[in-house]
Amino acid sequence: xxxxxxxxxxPRIKNKKAFHDYEILDKIEAGLELKGSEVKSxxxxxxxxxxxxxxxxxxxxxxxGCKIEPYKEATYNNHDPERKRKLLLHKAQIKRLHTxxxxxxxxxxxxxxxxxxxxxxxxxxxxxxxxxxxxxxAAIKEKDLKRDMQRYAKY
Numbered sequence: 001x002x003x004x005x006x007x008x009x010x011p012r013i014k015n016k017k018a019f020h021d022y023e024i025l026d027k028i029e030a031g032l033e034l035k036g037s038e039v040k041s042x043x044x045x046x047x048x049x050x051x052x053x054x055x056x057x058x059x060x061x062x063x064x065g066c067k068i069e070p071y072k073e074a075t076y077n078n079h080d081p082e083r084k085r086k087l088l089l090h091k092a093q094i095k096r097l098h099t100x101x102x103x104x105x106x107x108x109x110x111x112x113x114x115x116x117x118x119x120x121x122x123x124x125x126x127x128x129x130x131x132x133x134x135x136x137x138a139a140i141k142e143k144d145l146k147r148d149m150q151r152y153a154k155y
Contacts, residue, residue, distance in 0.1 A: 015112065024126045027124060030061070032085055047113060054109070062087065097127065110126075112124040
């Protein structure tokens with residue numbers, strides 16, 4: 001049987017376009033270095049991952065383009081919504097990702113932000129290759145066929 005996932009009381013923020021635009025090759029869980037108001041906003045579920053990606057600078061991994069809305073109840077020193085956020089990874093993981101990213105066509109894409117059992121924010125990061133237009137069409141056609149087969153199996 002499949003492992004049952006515990007229901008978290010905080011929302012799981014997903015990058016819905018990632019599976020449509022990219023072919024996912026490898027998944028990694030990374031921690032996020034966040035400010036207090038960013039954590040509060042994430043717990044409310046107000047973040048956007050659709051335009052986000054990750055880069056490696058000076059043996060450190062950063063999340064770029066992730067928009068976390070400012071927390072309305074925060075004080076005067078609220079966070080910048082689109083700042084670069086450091087990802088917490090081991091050096092060996094960063095080195096392995098860096099060697100794969102040097103190959104043409106690979107990129108680091110965030111799939112989801114969620115809170116684990118201990119309440120810390122985690123990012124599901126994927127090593128991915130961009131899909132061509134005909135690959136996207138084939139994937140849509142395959143999903144439609146699968147859906148039709150399930151529909152006909154009911155009757």
